[in-house]
Amino acid sequence: MTEATGPRVGGIVLGSTDPERLWEWYRTAFAPRAAAAAGPEDGEGPAHVLELSGTYVIFESRDDVGRKSVEPGRILINFEVTDIHGMARRLTERLNPHWVRPVEAVDEDVLLGTVEDPDGNYVQLFEVTGKSADQTAADSSAA
Incomplete structure (x- = not known):
């Protein structure tokens, strides 16, 4: 594995007309024991957040997006x-x-496989197998 040379992606914000529904879908799919994070104290309302292996997925209510993704x-x-x-x-x-x-x-x-979330966003799953997986494990052990 190579040493990181730039910033790490800390989070992904998914804007939605129904962030609670979207959060529940991702929670069920990828973090079934997770609870919703508390929202900001300044009255903006609760945030729905999942922490998945060091990256935050944030589900935000937005009025500038449609119910389904067009792209x-x-x-x-x-x-x-x-x-x-x-x-x-x-x-x-x-x-x-x-x-x-x-x-x-x-x-x-x-x-590789790709599913669609409730808002129509594509969610891709991948698994490294074979030689690449063996090499990735060896690189991780050497680090």
């Missing part, structure tokens, strides 16, 4: 998972999302 492929939230087939089963059983791209091998070392 869902413009920005994809990408989650690396260790068992993509298990995650796909769990998502299907719990949330029954629309699969934009079913889980498939994109090359000999990577599995």
Whole structure:
């Protein structure tokens, strides 16, 4: 693994007409034991936040977005998972999302699948397998 040379992405803000519904979907999908974070003390209302492996996903109420994304492929939230087939089963059983791209091998070392969240944003899952996974583990151990 190479040493970081720039800023780390600290968070992603998802604007929505129904941030609580969107937060609940992501919580169910990726952090089933998470609770909503408290909002700012200045009266702006509660925020719905998930902390996922050091990155914050923030669900914000916005009146300048539509109920559904008109360009869902413009920005994809990408989650690396260790068992993509298990995650796909769990998502299907719990949330029954629309699969934009079913889980498939994109090359000999990577599995990829894409679902749509309730606002129509694309959420991509990937798993590194084979030689790349072995090399990533070796690089992490050496660090």
